[in-house]
Amino acid sequence: MSEKSIPVERMRSEVALAEPYIIRISSLYDARGIHDVSRPHRLNFSALIYITEGExxxxxxxxxxxxxxxxxxxxxxxxxHSFAKNRSVDGYVLPFNCTFLSSASNDPYFDVMIAALSHINCLPSIGDDIDHLFSTMAAEFASTSEFKVEIIRGLLRSIMLKSVVPAFKAHYDDAPPVVTSNEFYRLKHFVDSHFSDRPSSLDIALALGKSVKQLDKLAKSHAGESVKELVDGRVLLEAKRLLAFSQYSIADIAAQLGFNEATNMTKFFKRHTDVSPKDFRQLCRMGLRQK
Structure with a gap:
């Protein structure tokens, strides 16, 4: 991997893709070292981090x-994400493949749980009932029960649906409704996988076997945005991440994101943020990060 790029952390085994694992924060620091855990790195999975002591x-x-x-x-x-350079807290890290959350192919709550994961990144203080659920789930990882995986799935879904999803719905007017399919997840997954190609709405519709009208209706009903706006939003998010955390030049970032010229990315970025990529990068390096 290039020294300019953002490190990617992947699930530690194929088994972990289907069965999540849990680790103490203190153990993570001991195993990987302060430099590794405090260096910004991209997750190739989802995760919950629960603080049980310290600040x-x-x-x-x-x-x-x-x-x-x-x-x-x-x-x-x-x-x-990155941990602090000086560990002053302990607790649990629970990495999991997002598909682990799904209880069935037509799970009515899957889309909203996935959306909530990346929008509600911090609940400052959860209640005793959620603390109990997390403690029960942490203990279940030591179980030898043949139902262990399903019990953990159920507890994880309960934590999501009792705390993270309600917070998401309370703070975002465009929170997706409860639906009976995972079609929006398929759309989001395609955009996540192909955004750097800058696919058109027609390209995505053909790939997913839908009409442009069907996809736009799906996107509008779940996110309040058109398919094009979903793609533009993902491109913008990646531009921000690369500007903030990588050492690539602005021209290199523009090329990675499918822009013919760096000036085109600059116009795109300023149109959406009112600042130039250069200024955004400088603000991030000064610690004045923006959303």
């Missing part, structure tokens, strides 16, 4: 969060 800070994308006993952090796939 400190945690970084997710362009935000710095103060964390303390009772704080729950959530991370969606492709988000960038």
């Amino acid at each position: 400190g800070v945690h970084y997710i994308d362009h935000q710095r969060y103060t964390v303390r006993t009772g704080t729950l952090l959530t991370l969606g796939r492709n988000q960038i």
Whole structure:
């Protein structure tokens, strides 16, 4: 991997793709070292981080969060995060493949849980009922029960549906409704996988076997945006991540994101943020991160 790029952390085994694991924050620091855990890195999976003692800070994308006993952090796939350079907290890290959340192919809650993971990154203080659910789930990882995986899935879904999803729906007017299919997840997954190709609405419709009208209706009903706006939003998010955390030049970033010229990316970036890529990068390096 190029030294200019953002490190990618993947699930540690094929088994972990189907069966999540849990680790103490203190054990993570001991196993990987301060330099490794405090270096911004992109997750190729989802994760919950629950603080059980202490007070400190945690970084997710362009935000710095103060964390303390009772704080729950959530991370969606492709988000960038880092632990503090000086460990002052302990708790649990639960990495999992996002598909682990699904109870069935037509799970009515899957889309909204996935959306909530990457939008609600910090719940400053969860209640005793959620603390109990997390403690029960952490203990279940030591179980020898033949139902262990399903019990953990159920507890994880309960934590999501009792805390993270309600927070998402309370803070975002465009929170997706409860639906009976995972069609929006398929659309989001395609955009996540192909955004750097700058696919048109027609390209995506053909790939997913839908009409442009059907896809735009799906996107509008779940995110309040058109398919083009979903693609533009993902390109913008990646531009911000690369500007903030990589050492690539602005011209290199423009090329990676499918722009013919760096000036085209600059116009695109300024249109959406009112600042230039150069100024955004400078603000991030000064610690003045923006959303």
